[in-house]
Amino acid sequence: MASIIVLGAGLGGSLVAYELAPVMRPGDQLILIGREPRYHFVPSNPWVAAGWRERDEIEIDLTEAMAKKRITYMTQGCKRVHPAESRIELSDGSSLTYDYLVIATGPELAFDEVDGLGPEGFTQSVCHVDHAEKANAALEVFAKTPGPIVVGAVQGASCFGPAYEFAFILDTELRKRKIRDKVPMIFVTPEPYIGHLGLDGVGDTKGLMESELRQRHIKWITNAKVRHIEAGKMTVDEIGEDGALKKTHELPFSYSMMLPAFRGVEAVRGIEGLTNPRGFIVIDKNQRNPKYSNVFAIGVCVAIAPVEATWNAVCLADFGDGGVAFIAEPQIPPRNVNWAAEGRWVHYAKIAFEKYFLHKLRHGESEPFYERWLMKGLGIHRLTMVQEKGEPQ
Numbered sequence: 001m002a003s004i005i006v007l008g009a010g011l012g013g014s015l016v017a018y019e020l021a022p023v024m025r026p027g028d029q030l031i032l033i034g035r036e037p038r039y040h041f042v043p044s045n046p047w048v049a050a051g052w053r054e055r056d057e058i059e060i061d062l063t064e065a066m067a068k069k070r071i072t073y074m075t076q077g078c079k080r081v082h083p084a085e086s087r088i089e090l091s092d093g094s095s096l097t098y099d100y101l102v103i104a105t106g107p108e109l110a111f112d113e114v115d116g117l118g119p120e121g122f123t124q125s126v127c128h129v130d131h132a133e134k135a136n137a138a139l140e141v142f143a144k145t146p147g148p149i150v151v152g153a154v155q156g157a158s159c160f161g162p163a164y165e166f167a168f169i170l171d172t173e174l175r176k177r178k179i180r181d182k183v184p185m186i187f188v189t190p191e192p193y194i195g196h197l198g199l200d201g202v203g204d205t206k207g208l209m210e211s212e213l214r215q216r217h218i219k220w221i222t223n224a225k226v227r228h229i230e231a232g233k234m235t236v237d238e239i240g241e242d243g244a245l246k247k248t249h250e251l252p253f254s255y256s257m258m259l260p261a262f263r264g265v266e267a268v269r270g271i272e273g274l275t276n277p278r279g280f281i282v283i284d285k286n287q288r289n290p291k292y293s294n295v296f297a298i299g300v301c302v303a304i305a306p307v308e309a310t311w312n313a314v315c316l317a318d319f320g321d322g323g324v325a326f327i328a329e330p331q332i333p334p335r336n337v338n339w340a341a342e343g344r345w346v347h348y349a350k351i352a353f354e355k356y357f358l359h360k361l362r363h364g365e366s367e368p369f370y371e372r373w374l375m376k377g378l379g380i381h382r383l384t385m386v387q388e389k390g391e392p393q
């Protein structure tokens with residue numbers, strides 16, 4: 001009988017546990033290991049920061065949901081993975097052994113890589129619901145004495161959508177409060193151009209995002225490297241196409257949200273053969289680690305192999321009163337599907353998706369048949385499974 005551990009009870013880990021549960025044989029054991037009893041829907045964090053959602057509206061009790069599917073859910077968290085021994089060490093000092101391990105630990109937020117960055121420093125974050133609540137409290141204080149805003153992402157960041165979303169959501173919120181006229185806004189990003197999104201653009205995201213920033217009177221700096229941040233001031237180097245320093249900007253701010261770079265979590269970082277130098281899990285075409293063949297990985301914790309990856313990106317970026325949707329298939333260009341569109345419908349689609357996702361997680365579903373049909377109808381398929389020589393089908 002097999003013992004399977006899924007490590008990380010976020011978006012990917014919860015869904016993979018639901019996918020595995022129906023194929024367990026009597027006597028097999030499926031354990032999901034997280035760090036907290038409740039799951040929160042990360043894409044809704046910007047709405048919490050803007051005060052458009054309360055925390056409990058985007059959270060569900062995972063213990064209850066997993067119990068319904070007979071999945072053992074443990075919340076101690078993992079201190080260290082020991083793949084050579086097929087063992088994980090939990091934070092309470094106990095250990096569990098496994099036959100198969102699926103790592104879904106998401107990113108560690110590397111705030112420490114830029115001086116003054118993050119909720120412990122001088123900028124806000126929307127990466128975790130705790131940060132989003134703090135960002136909302138800071139927004140309320142800011143609204144009493146409005147001033148300049150800086151939003152964006154720092155060098156090394158790989159996820160840019162939420163930075164654009166939050167800039168546009170803030171703009172919408174400030175207009176609602178009738179204080180937008182008192183707030184100069186600037187978007188700071190290491191992307192080589194607006195709308196690159198870490199994907200070399202999708203459809204005309206360059207044109208769409210630039211136009212949106214212009215219409216909302218948000219200035220921008222691309223190719224940016226944040227040197228350091230202090231109370232009320234961000235020092236940003238703008239790098240030229242030749243790689244040389246073009247200009248150093250001293251940006252004053254009364255409120256700022258900057259996305260950090262991601263790296264792998266401490267529990268897996270620095271394990272020879274398992275992770276790359278940034279701590280992301282190395283996987284093959286079937287999402288299996290080449291050195292430890294009983295270890296798989298999914299989600300943000302994986303090291304993306306640029307050329308051969310068949311991954312797709314589907315995104316709804318909400319702007320509060322509109323938004324941009326895009327489909328990139330595959331994620332890395334040139335693509336078979338390279339589509340982007342904007343409109344008010346994206347805002348409503350994102351709300352609908354939030355409700356739908358939380359509903360299916362509460363009810364123990366991963367991909368209901370109608371979702372599969374819809375995705376198929378849109379031409380979006382699961383990853384291509386590649387059979388290695390001598391492997392069972």
Ligand SMILES: Cc1cc2nc3c(=O)[nH]c(=O)nc-3n(C[C@H](O)[C@H](O)[C@H](O)COP(=O)(O)OP(=O)(O)OC[C@H]3O[C@@H](n4cnc5c(N)ncnc54)[C@H](O)[C@@H]3O)c2cc1C
Pocket residue numbers: 007008009010011012013033034035042043044045046076077078079104105106107126127128159161162265267298299300301314315316
């Ligand atoms: C504000 C924001 C908005 C986003 N919007 C979108 C979007 O619209 N669409 C999209 O595709 N992506 C979006 N993303 C990216 C999004 O984070 C990921 O798509 C998704 O959450 C990644 O899922 P994951 O399972 O890899 O990681 P996560 O959902 O982050 O889950 C990782 C889990 O592992 C747990 N964990 C970590 N270390 C340990 C440990 N040692 N022991 C036990 N548990 C551990 C964490 O606590 C966490 O619960 C957004 C990201 C942010 C920050």
